[in-house]
Amino acid sequence: MVEIYHAGTHELLQQLEVDSLARADLKYLDLSGAELTGADLTGADLRGAQLNRAVLMVAVLTRAVLMHAHLGNTDLQGAKLDRAILLGADLSGAQLRGADLSRAKLCGARLTGADLRSTQLEGAMLWRADLSEARLAYANLKGASYTSATRWPRRFDPERHGAVLLSEDSSQAHNQRLNAVLCRAERLTAAHIQAWARFQAQRERLSENRKSDRRLLGKGGFSGGGDAPLSSHSH
Secondary structure (H helix, E strand, O other): EEEEOOOOOOOOEEEEEOOOOOOOOOOOOOOOOOOOOOOOOOEOOOOEEOOOOOOOOOOOOOOEEOOEEEEOOEOOOOOOOOOOOOOOOOHHOOOOOOOOOOOEEEEEEEEEOEEEEOOOOOOOEEEOEEOOOOOOOOEEEOEEEEEEOOEEEOOOOHHOOOOOOOOHHHHHHHHHHHHHHHHHHHHHHHHHHHHHHHHHHHHHHHHHHHHHHHHHHHHHOOOOOOOOOOOOOOO
């Protein structure tokens, strides 16, 4: 059982029947304002989740699926979002200073006014992303890819910071690749959740077996001295 509270009011927001948030199915949950500092959300499915103004400082969201998630004004400073899938996510005004977004999929993401100072964006996909008015001082954009539809802050030169502009001639191939990424994300998420469910079920069975053994021991169901003594017969 995992309980999630509001960062400001300390009100209980969600009570989840899981042992861990890692690889948990959290699709479309309302976690607005949640206190999740340092939480392990590795591989979690947070598609469409409401995380506006949540506190996720130094949280681990490696490979998390956050397609179309709402992360407006969320505190993600120092968080690990490497290889996370953030297609179409709303990160407007988010605090991402020092976060790791290397190889993250940010196609169509909204990052207007986000604080991306000292953020790792190496190898990230920024196709059609909106980074207008974002703060990008000291951000690492080496190998990050973007298209002509990607919006940058005024007077910001992405190529000077290591980003790579994709040509319009290959836009069809890019779209096909993006669709492949989406399909792969769906498959991986389903596989992770199924594997985690099997693991949880196995743990529950083991726990029930242990409880059953303890009950039997308490009732004297097992003798401590081996075989019962045989009755003697006179001849």
